[in-house]
Amino acid sequence: MEMRILRGGMQTTVQDLGRPGHRAAGVPLSGAMDPFALRVANLLVGNPENAAALECTLVGPELEFSAETVVALGGVEWECMPSWKPLRVPAGERVRLGGCLRGCRGYLTVAGGIEVEAVLGSRSTYLRAGFGGHEGRALRDGDMLAVLAAARQVGNNWRIDERVLPAYSAGPTVRVIRGAQADEFGAALFETEFKISAQSDRMGLRLTGAKLMRTSAEELVSSAVAPGTVQVPPDGHPIVLMADAQTIGGYPQAAHVISADLPLMAQLRPGDAVRFAEVTLVEAQRLAFAAEHTLALLREGLAQKFR
Amino acid sequence: MTFAPLGDHAVVVMLGASVDEAVLMRVRALVAVLENGRTAGFSDIVAAYATVTVFYDPAVFGKRGEAAPYDEVCRVIADAVAKTETSWPGLFSFGRFNRVEREVAAVVEIPVCYGGELGPDLEVVAKHSGLPESEVIAAHSGANYQVHAVGFSPGFPYLGGLPEKLRTPRRATPRTSVPAGSVGIGWTQTGIYPLVSPGGWQLIGCAPLVLFDARRNPPALLRVGDRVKFKAITPEEFAAWK
Numbered sequence: 001m002e003m004r005i006l007r008g009g010m011q012t013t014v015q016d017l018g019r020p021g022h023r024a025a026g027v028p029l030s031g032a033m034d035p036f037a038l039r040v041a042n043l044l045v046g047n048p049e050n051a052a053a054l055e056c057t058l059v060g061p062e063l064e065f066s067a068e069t070v071v072a073l074g075g076v077e078w079e080c081m082p083s084w085k086p087l088r089v090p091a092g093e094r095v096r097l098g099g100c101l102r103g104c105r106g107y108l109t110v111a112g113g114i115e116v117e118a119v120l121g122s123r124s125t126y127l128r129a130g131f132g133g134h135e136g137r138a139l140r141d142g143d144m145l146a147v148l149a150a151a152r153q154v155g156n157n158w159r160i161d162e163r164v165l166p167a168y169s170a171g172p173t174v175r176v177i178r179g180a181q182a183d184e185f186g187a188a189l190f191e192t193e194f195k196i197s198a199q200s201d202r203m204g205l206r207l208t209g210a211k212l213m214r215t216s217a218e219e220l221v222s223s224a225v226a227p228g229t230v231q232v233p234p235d236g237h238p239i240v241l242m243a244d245a246q247t248i249g250g251y252p253q254a255a256h257v258i259s260a261d262l263p264l265m266a267q268l269r270p271g272d273a274v275r276f277a278e279v280t281l282v283e284a285q286r287l288a289f290a291a292e293h294t295l296a297l298l299r300e301g302l303a304q305k306f307r
Numbered sequence: 308m309t310f311a312p313l314g315d316h317a318v319v320v321m322l323g324a325s326v327d328e329a330v331l332m333r334v335r336a337l338v339a340v341l342e343n344g345r346t347a348g349f350s351d352i353v354a355a356y357a358t359v360t361v362f363y364d365p366a367v368f369g370k371r372g373e374a375a376p377y378d379e380v381c382r383v384i385a386d387a388v389a390k391t392e393t394s395w396p397g398l399f400s401f402g403r404f405n406r407v408e409r410e411v412a413a414v415v416e417i418p419v420c421y422g423g424e425l426g427p428d429l430e431v432v433a434k435h436s437g438l439p440e441s442e443v444i445a446a447h448s449g450a451n452y453q454v455h456a457v458g459f460s461p462g463f464p465y466l467g468g469l470p471e472k473l474r475t476p477r478r479a480t481p482r483t484s485v486p487a488g489s490v491g492i493g494w495t496q497t498g499i500y501p502l503v504s505p506g507g508w509q510l511i512g513c514a515p516l517v518l519f520d521a522r523r524n525p526p527a528l529l530r531v532g533d534r535v536k537f538k539a540i541t542p543e544e545f546a547a548w549k
Contacts, residue, residue: 023351023362025519025527026457119521129461129502131521180311180319221326222456222465224353224360228314248355248458256314282375284315285365292366 002066003110005143006094009061014114014133014145015107015243016052019122023247029227030124030132033105033202033243033266034074036166036291041074041109043299044086044160046152046306051113052123054139056106058269060097061139067091069147070111070154076103076168076267085159103168103267111150126244127202152306160302164294166263171273174261177284179230179253184214189230189254189276194238198270202244205265207274211236214252222250228257228265230276240265258284260291308388310381316362318380323357326467330357331455335532337384340391346383354531355456414534417499417514419448419490420545425513428478432492432509435475444539446470447511452497452535462501462519462527466535469497481507488514490537501527515540515548 005012015038018031032038032055039049054061060078068090073083079098081087083106089095097106116123116134125133134145171193194207212232225231229241231251240257241249242265257265258279268274279287309321320337323330337359341352348367353360361384365376374382421444422429433440452468459465475492482505485491489500491508500506501518514537518528529535540548 020350020362022526023353024457024530025525026459026461026463027521027526028461120524120526128504129519129521177312177315180313221324221356221358222458223319223355223358224313224317226314226317226362246458246460247353248456253313256312259315281312281315281377285369285376288315288365289369 001069001112001147001149003063003114003145003147004066005061005063005139005141005145007062008139008141008143009056009097010059011057012061012139013055013125013127014052014116014139015055015124016122017050018124018243019120019132022120023224026247027120028126028244028247030126030244031122032107034107034263036263036295037074037105037266038107038109039295040084040160040165040298041072041107042113043295043302044072044074044084045070045109045111046150046154047109047111047113049295051109052116053107053109053114056097056100056108058100058104060100060106060108062094062096064092064094065089065110065147069150071095072109073097073106074109075100075106077101078106082159084162084165086154088154100269102170104269105266110147111152111154112148115146115148128244154306158305160298164298166261168264168267170268171275172261172264172268173275173277174264175258175279175284175287176230176255176276177258177279177281179255181214181216181220181232181252182254184216184252185212185232185254186215188212189238190278193273193275196268196270196272196274197237200270202242204239204241204245205268207238207240212238212254220250220252222248225249225253226256228259228262229253230255230257242266258287260284260287308385310384312377313360315365315377318361318363318377318384320359320361320384321357322359326356326455328453328467331453331467331532334359336391337388338531340387341384344387346387355458414451414536415529416536416538417516418540418544418548419512419514419537420540420542421447421512423542425542425545426490426511428491428509429511432473432475432511436472438472443473443511446473447497448537448539452537454529454531454533454535455496457527457529457531460500460502460504461521462529464498464518464527464529464533464535466497467495469495473497475509477507478509481505482510485510486513488516488518490514513545515545
């Protein structure tokens with residue numbers, strides 16, 4: 001089966017859960033900015049959680065399929081399509097997301113998953129280096145993508161209990177653990193609200209607001225960074241690294257967003273606000289387990305809905 | 308050897324405070340030990356200068372007992388080092404590893420066409436150093452280098468070993484597009500841009516090799532610890548290579 005892209009949208013890319021295992025070669029993790037939303041949206045159409053889907057940004061695509069299929073949208077709130085429920089789509093019927101009303105990124109999954117060539121073990125698009133996904137780039141009007149055969153059929157029309165979702169908001173409090181240079185920045189990160197700058201992308205969210213000034217001028221030797229790392233360049237405006245973050249960096253690290261709260265960051269758009277609160281590493285890992293447990297329950301529950 | 312968390316899925320192992328060959332040997336030794344062990348639950352091992360960062364799945368290490376996943380990962384790494392120390396004494400004092408390394412480590416020779424359109428900043432480096440361009444080329448291609456880190460963009464090697472007289476500050480305004488293969492100098496280091504990308508280093512030449520190919524495994528030509536030499540080639544040789 002094929003998917004024809006009628007309108008590409010603002011920045012629509014093919015993403016799965018990324019390409020771990022190649023950081024030593026300088027290859028970023030990539031993958032969905034909001035991995036929780038992608039995993040849930042995949043479960044809704046009967047796919048493995050890692051199946052490739054479309055990551056849609058602020059203005060969604062318009063598309064159609066060559067045969068009847070089932071799709072789902074994982075995202076906060078979009079204009080023309082409901083989130084978090086499987087939808088049957090007849091052949092040739094137009095699927096349109098419209099604008100993103102709340103949040104920033106939607107994950108459009110299709111039963112079977114999108115078939116593009118895996119590069120270094122992943123179908124994710126890495127825009128900066130131009131590989132992975134569909135020709136290493138965002139989708140354009142007229143693109144054709146293949147869809148793998150669905151392994152399972154969805155039973156009925158139903159939606160998931162939204163209480164299992166992260167607490168998406170346009171002004172969330174995001175939990176962090178201390179970074180290597182946290183002591184050099186005092187409490188400034190926790191005292192005020194920051195805004196998301198328009199210069200944000202899949203590599204990192206740039207924050208404006210209070211400047212974080214270091215008490216030390218010691219030069220740092222570059223070391224590994226990861227999605228969630230809050231680094232502070234000399235201008236004092238923090239950058240929260242995201243899915244396409246480079247593998248190493250030499251800026252001081254004030255904090256790290258805990259993995260359970262990365263979806264909250266991923267759904268922030270330019271102009272949105274964010275506050276940070278500190279938790280311990282033990283608490284961060286407990287919350288990561290809790291998120292996995294929620295997904296496991298969902299997986300169990302959804303297994304009943306497929307045949 | 309000290310440990311520090313990098314978020315809730317990685318631990319940074321620090322093996323020294325400075326950038327030098329002795330520290331790099333310890334970094335290489337730890338990477339070798341961890342890669343040989345292939346511990347389930349470790350997804351990435353990233354060496355850079357004085358650190359080795361291990362990315363792990365907390366779910367794998369949380370199941371093993373009472374200890375928190377992070378503590379368990381630190382214990383696994385410390386155990387791997389201790390075991391190696393027992394069977395291979397002196398490894399982490401680097402002396403022995405250093406000797407073995409020198410015997411086995413291949414030197415990767417990288418052809419470079421210096422100056423002209425392929426190295427538009429050769430003149431800048433020459434002026435800054437007070438050397439004629441031919442001596443800049445001789446000094447750059449005469450030195451022995453070692454990869455201290457790979458990053459910035461996929462496959463970009465940061466090479467230590469640049470002769471002091473060639474140190475040149477980065478450009479005040481970075482170029483928006485540097486051609487693939489460009490060899491640059493960024494203060495104390497030299498490196499090669501594997502892909503077209505923005506860049507602020509002084510470009511002195513270009514290598515006709517493919518340093519990164521996502522369809523190759525491993526995708527990067529160079530890895531941390533590799534020894535590198537440059538060899539000056541003519542524009543004709545450069546064209547023939549391509």
